[in-house]
Amino acid sequence: MNNDEYKDVELNHLTSQFTLNRREFVKLLGGGIVIFFTIGDSSVLLAQRQQRGYPADFNAYLRIGEDGRVACFTGKIEMGQGVITSLAQMAAEELNVSLGSVDMVMGDTELCPWDMGTFGSRTTPVFGPVLRAAAAEAKAVLIELATEHLQIPKSRLQAEDGVVFDKNQRENQVTYAQLAKGKIIERRMDEKPALKAKSEFTVIGKPVLRRDALEKVTGEAKFTGDIRLPGMLYARILRPPAHGASLKSVDVSEAEIIEGIQVVRENDFIAVLHEYPDEAEKALEKINAQFDIPENNVNDKTIFEHLLNVAPEGNVADRGGSIEEGEKSASFIFEETYLNSYVAHAPIETHTAVVQIEGDKATVWASTQTPFSVQSSIARSLGIPSENVRVITPYVGGGFGGKTQNRQAEEAARLAKLTGKPVQVAWSRAEEFFYDTFRPAAVVKIRSGITDAGKISFWDYCVFFAGERESQQFYDIPHHVTMVSGDWGRSTTGSHPFSTGAWRAPAVNTNTFARESQIDIMASKAGIDPLEFRLKHLSDDRMRKLLDAAAEKFGWTPSKAPSGRGFGIACAKYLGTYIATMAEVDVNEQNGNVQVKRVVCAQDMGIAINPEGAKIQIEGCITMGLGYALTEEMHFKGGEILDLNFDSYKLPRFSWLPEIETVLVETGDVPPQGGGEPAIVNMGGVIANAIFDATGVRLYQLPMTPERVIEGVRRK
Amino acid sequence: MKETINFILNGKPISLDVDGERMLLWVLRTDLGLTGTKFGCGQYLCGACTVIVDKRAVRSCGYPVRNVEGREVITIEGLAGNGELHPLQKAFMEHDALQCGFCTPGMILNAYSLLLRNPHPSREEIISSMDNNLCRCGAHNRIVQAIQTASE
Numbered sequence A: 001m002n003n004d005e006y007k008d009v010e011l012n013h014l015t016s017q018f019t020l021n022r023r024e025f026v027k028l029l030g031g032g033i034v035i036f037f038t039i040g041d042s043s044v045l046l047a048q049r050q051q052r053g054y055p056a057d058f059n060a061y062l063r064i065g066e067d068g069r070v071a072c073f074t075g076k077i078e079m080g081q082g083v084i085t086s087l088a089q090m091a092a093e094e095l096n097v098s099l100g101s102v103d104m105v106m107g108d109t110e111l112c113p114w115d116m117g118t119f120g121s122r123t124t125p126v127f128g129p130v131l132r133a134a135a136a137e138a139k140a141v142l143i144e145l146a147t148e149h150l151q152i153p154k155s156r157l158q159a160e161d162g163v164v165f166d167k168n169q170r171e172n173q174v175t176y177a178q179l180a181k182g183k184i185i186e187r188r189m190d191e192k193p194a195l196k197a198k199s200e201f202t203v204i205g206k207p208v209l210r211r212d213a214l215e216k217v218t219g220e221a222k223f224t225g226d227i228r229l230p231g232m233l234y235a236r237i238l239r240p241p242a243h244g245a246s247l248k249s250v251d252v253s254e255a256e257i258i259e260g261i262q263v264v265r266e267n268d269f270i271a272v273l274h275e276y277p278d279e280a281e282k283a284l285e286k287i288n289a290q291f292d293i294p295e296n297n298v299n300d301k302t303i304f305e306h307l308l309n310v311a312p313e314g315n316v317a318d319r320g321g322s323i324e325e326g327e328k329s330a331s332f333i334f335e336e337t338y339l340n341s342y343v344a345h346a347p348i349e350t351h352t353a354v355v356q357i358e359g360d361k362a363t364v365w366a367s368t369q370t371p372f373s374v375q376s377s378i379a380r381s382l383g384i385p386s387e388n389v390r391v392i393t394p395y396v397g398g399g400f401g402g403k404t405q406n407r408q409a410e411e412a413a414r415l416a417k418l419t420g421k422p423v424q425v426a427w428s429r430a431e432e433f434f435y436d437t438f439r440p441a442a443v444v445k446i447r448s449g450i451t452d453a454g455k456i457s458f459w460d461y462c463v464f465f466a467g468e469r470e471s472q473q474f475y476d477i478p479h480h481v482t483m484v485s486g487d488w489g490r491s492t493t494g495s496h497p498f499s500t501g502a503w504r505a506p507a508v509n510t511n512t513f514a515r516e517s518q519i520d521i522m523a524s525k526a527g528i529d530p531l532e533f534r535l536k537h538l539s540d541d542r543m544r545k546l547l548d549a550a551a552e553k554f555g556w557t558p559s560k561a562p563s564g565r566g567f568g569i570a571c572a573k574y575l576g577t578y579i580a581t582m583a584e585v586d587v588n589e590q591n592g593n594v595q596v597k598r599v600v601c602a603q604d605m606g607i608a609i610n611p612e613g614a615k616i617q618i619e620g621c622i623t624m625g626l627g628y629a630l631t632e633e634m635h636f637k638g639g640e641i642l643d644l645n646f647d648s649y650k651l652p653r654f655s656w657l658p659e660i661e662t663v664l665v666e667t668g669d670v671p672p673q674g675g676g677e678p679a680i681v682n683m684g685g686v687i688a689n690a691i692f693d694a695t696g697v698r699l700y701q702l703p704m705t706p707e708r709v710i711e712g713v714r715r716k
Numbered sequence B: 001m002k003e004t005i006n007f008i009l010n011g012k013p014i015s016l017d018v019d020g021e022r023m024l025l026w027v028l029r030t031d032l033g034l035t036g037t038k039f040g041c042g043q044y045l046c047g048a049c050t051v052i053v054d055k056r057a058v059r060s061c062g063y064p065v066r067n068v069e070g071r072e073v074i075t076i077e078g079l080a081g082n083g084e085l086h087p088l089q090k091a092f093m094e095h096d097a098l099q100c101g102f103c104t105p106g107m108i109l110n111a112y113s114l115l116l117r118n119p120h121p122s123r124e125e126i127i128s129s130m131d132n133n134l135c136r137c138g139a140h141n142r143i144v145q146a147i148q149t150a151s152e
């Protein structure tokens, strides 16, 4: 990232001056033209006021420097989702500058405005419009300055590629750099300036190369683990064999004799540190420790029954009509239960952090989706004010929701304090699996019915432990209720044996798998083609259009399932984005192997800022989604995690690759929506439905492993 | 036990005093400051740590540095020659064959060794020789396309 260029900006004394005004703040940013703006509502400003020492009437800013370069400051981070490119595109578009002259300064708590974190596909829809408005405002300021400078009325001026010129006489011009030179101008954006219409776009919506690509193909890109400070020690930490285990006895004498090793102990927190990470690892292996493991009989097979037993009372998320009425008009009633296992985030970069403490200040580099929460938690654990902690976020090697938890950074801070040296903590793969906040195991129970005419008459839905998001069904069903018990993050004690949390498109993978399977079951019983059955129950034009687009690309021809063709369909909504997916599978009924041959995904995410980027995200979602659909499942015995590396925990591979086709549908002027998550949500349902279409075997549990396929074939 | 190990690293002869049993990955990343080679699993399971030793892809997380004595090692930092990106690097950029980019160095070097053995692989050959390199972001499709382009 471009943070380096800003390191010399002396922002440190900011922290002690709560009274700093905007003008002073602009000076500290290095002058030029700075536009302040506010994202979100006043609660965001309030949260920020507690975090930071600078003026509290804005929480984002954009600067045009004296060199004519544009800097966008954002607390968001880049972890592969491509916002480093799409945000820069938005600023470049509204400012009429080339994409190359925009710098993104991201995830640095000292330079960037407070931000809750990068998750939930919110960067584009929430941050995007305000950033565009600020850029438009900046352009208006530049044009104003140019009227003075060139002595030409505004109406005759035009801005292009960082230059303002006279429309009648092009050589009569002035560059943004010249206009910003020697100026300290601050503007607060109160009214939203007019944004460009879609038809005026020259940067937004045009395919561009990723801005981080060159660094990433040459090995130059810095991730947290690549940071090595003078005198830094690499730490390895003694871990329990199971969650809930307690240390009984420990002998570190064998580890201590390794040359250069430092052993640190604070109660049960024991670490070995060395200037080389592999030496620290060697020392860790020499520690002899005994643990007490509490009795806990729940495992990956019994977990579902256990969860149903401890489920908290449900809340109604949605309701309409009367289930009783619906039941009366039903000629068939379907009562099904859907399960999904715990799934790991498993980014290839494990949780990593480097902490350096100097006096009462700390600098932290962390692979995190939430730099500002790292800042406050480390401040708390070190007992220093938040503003004394600077968190810098280098490139993040994948997050998917898992890097919203930052235990590794707290560990590094603790060790930096105990040793008085800079410390790097980089988790091993086993630690990454052990301390992951898994996508929760979950259960969905659905009762539904159809009439003689093949119309869905009622829908009684209850989801346990996955979460509420998109649990409300969107088909036209006269009588329906949706109940939600438990959540993905705040699990009731005694429910999950380890931590759970948000996993790419939290709750929605589970809810979509269950809903779309149940819809297909009813379609099949009614003897109606599953696409037609869906269309029959959909009045939402956006979804109908999208299904048509997917069907056209796929070459869908109507047939009731199972047709033997192995075709599946699923559709979903995800926070404003619509997704329709069709797939073709081959099922080997002997060995249970499922090969997904083709996937067509149509997505309506409003205006796509960077269509190529959006397609990449869709492909990523489809490929990643094959994993939770087919193989990914955490095995465990009580608090003991049994899958600790990629041998038993199976990620999607090249040989699984289906042919992938994506269709982007833009309905009218729906503003841009996030695209990092939506397309993954259909993968469980679409493959389950395709397997049924191929074999007549209905699978109710994710992942659909070869064992479960064989078992299904046997049951049939 | 320290020993002197001589080898060619990215085209330049070097001599290291190092415990020969240490794994190449950590010697590259720390002693030599070449952090483009990544740690992903430590057990030959992901390929993030792939480097080239005498034209073959090896997984440096399990490869003792002693074994490079007298050999030629290429890491991602050494793939571009004379300021010119390697065709694979260009193709990865053109095809957007990366997202978070953490698996990328290993992917490119594994593909590099494939192209040395087989300059014009079929799609199937690409897939089978890349199959043990993991990418969590799901950039697979583009990676295959990039390798195809680079081999043309």
Ligand code: FES
Pocket: B038, B039, B040, B041, B042, B043, B044, B045, B046, B047, B048, B049, B050, B059, B060, B061, B062
């Ligand atoms: S780190 Fe060497 S193969 Fe994964």
Ligand code: FES
Pocket: A080, A348, A397, A398, B098, B099, B100, B101, B102, B103, B104, B134, B135, B136, B137, B138, B139
């Ligand atoms: S691009 Fe993220 S792991 Fe491959």
